[in-house]
Amino acid sequence: MAIEIKAPQLPESVPDGTIASWHKQEGDAVKRDELLVDIETDKVVIEVVAPADGVLEKIVKDAGDTIVSNEVVATLKEGAAGESKSASSGSSDKKDDKEEKKAASSSADNDKKSEKAGGDSAPLSPAAKKLAEENNIDPSSIDGSGKDGRITKEDVMKAIEGGSKSEAKTESKTESKPQGVSGDVSSGRVEERVPMSRLRAKVAERLLEASQSTAMLTTFNEVNMQPVMELRNRYKDLFEKAHDGTRLGFMSFFVRASVEALKRFPAVNASIDGSDIVYHGYQDIGVAVSSPRGLVVPVLRNSDHMSLAQVESKIREYGLKARDGKLSIDEMTGGTFTISNGGVFGSLLSTPILNPPQTAILGMHKIQERPMAVNGKVEILPMMYLALSYDHRMIDGKEAVQFLVTIKELLEDPARILLEI
Known part of the structure; x- marks a missing residue:
């Protein structure tokens, strides 16, 4: 019996997809739930698996072809692989099987030679x-x-x-x-x-759109990371034991500081929809992650309700999924604010580009020891430049600067994050 293998139902935000690569060829035996084909969309790669044991009878859509929701991409002959195996196993003992395989192989070789000799x-x-x-x-x-x-x-x-x-x-x-x-x-x-991959093309399109359709401006500040580093070094081992191996990193502090700052400056957490301003009563923070296919931004939903351990665990989960191409469309949809950490690659300073329809994005950078004036004395401190790019149509310069200063103050005195002051 032939079974139609169809593309999955794509979300409304994804009109179509492209056949990225087939993992099986026509005539190959497949097992139930074995990976058959990858379908690439603007956001994720979707894996289509075999619905049953059998033989891949016909490939309808080749690599590079465009497909839509529920479109037939191939047909599968159910049970053919199992029947072939059972017939072979019941025909003779192990010795006879080897002889039959050898004879079949020799016959196949002769057939190929005769076909080439005859010009077929x-x-x-x-x-x-x-x-x-x-x-x-x-x-x-x-x-x-x-x-x-x-x-x-x-x-x-x-x-x-x-x-x-x-x-x-x-x-x-x-x-x-x-x-x-x-x-x-x-x-x-x-x-x-x-x-260019669909994801890379979509990222390029969105970045160009952000540059051309927004009044983007960037403001900078710097933060002394020593208080956070001392807190982390003091409790990282205890934190890891208490939270089942979850490591305490810097990202969770920035997420929590951003949540508190967004509560105080709701315009930074808003978005523009045509001529309307949409104020969000929640903080869904997107975290820019680099993957082999390009930049992706999975979202930490309801970040204001997440602990430091939950934030670190979720970010690690997203990082592994991004590396393996397993992020779902739902995990990358939405978001009211984005954090991009170029510091992991060694960037000292940059101007991040907005992630529309969001109106602001925070850029983290490399922690660099620098001589700083503290109470009239020069001290060597671990400093990080922070960059906030924002849409000037929505956010005034005063709000943007105050928002960034708030994050700086929260990070330089981490107790204020817990006390929400």
């Missing part, structure tokens, strides 16, 4: 066949990389880019360039052209 081409996937016909490529000149020598779409594309192997041998001894590679390979001056 290897089996092609539908997409590969179409691409070969459009570009007048002879399939018999292509070595298939798929199962049982099947020619895939990628094999045809390589043949188009670099020519068939037979032509390469007769015309030139120069190795064909991989797809997307240009320039003089021998001199080392190579260029590679790859398509």
Whole structure:
């Protein structure tokens, strides 16, 4: 029985997706819940798994194709893999099985040799066949990389880019360039052209939109991190034991300080919707996280109700999910304020770009020891530059400066965070 494998229901904010890569090819045996294909959207990569044991019968949508919600991407022949295995296991003992496999392998090799000798081409996937016909490529000149020598779409594309192997041998001894590679390979001056991922393209679009459609301004201040560092060093071991291995970092202090500052300056926690201002009675703080696919901003919902341990645990969870591409769309939707920590990469100072429709973003930076004047004396202190970028249409300069000063004061006297003063 054939089962249709469909793309999942996408949220309203995600109109379509793109087939990123197939983990199985046509004719491959699959098990229930085994990963079949990755679908990339503007925000996340969605994994589609096999609904049952069987054989992947047909791939309807190839890598690079655009899909919408519930669109059929492939068909699965249910039970075929299991039936094949049971028939093989019940036919003879272990010795006979080995002999049969050896004979089958020898027969398959002979079949392939006879096919090539007769000029017959290897089996092609539908997409590969179409691409070969459009570009007048002879399939018999292509070595298939798929199962049982099947020619895939990628094999045809390589043949188009670099020519068939037979032509390469007769015309030139120069190795064909991989797809997307240009320039003089021998001199080392190579260029590679790859398509921008949907996530990277969306990030670029939003950043450009923020720069062009907001009156963005940045104000700076600096904070003495010594009080927070001393508190952390004093209690980090006890904190880790009390909270099941959760480590005490600096990010939780910044989240808690931001929550208190946002309560005092609600305009910084607001957003602009057309000609309306939306004031949020809660603090959902987005934390910018770098991932292999690009910058993502998962959200700490109801941050005002989270303890330091809960904040640290959630940030670590988001970091691992971002690394593995497991963040869900819901985890990255919304947010009333964003914190970006460029300091983990060594940045000393930067001007973060707004994350629309939010009206402000806080930039953290590297902790750097610097000589500071304290009570008329020079002291070496661990200092961090803070940057607050804000939409001047919504937030006045006075509010922005006072907001940043509030965060500075809370961090330089961490007890005030707990006392909410």
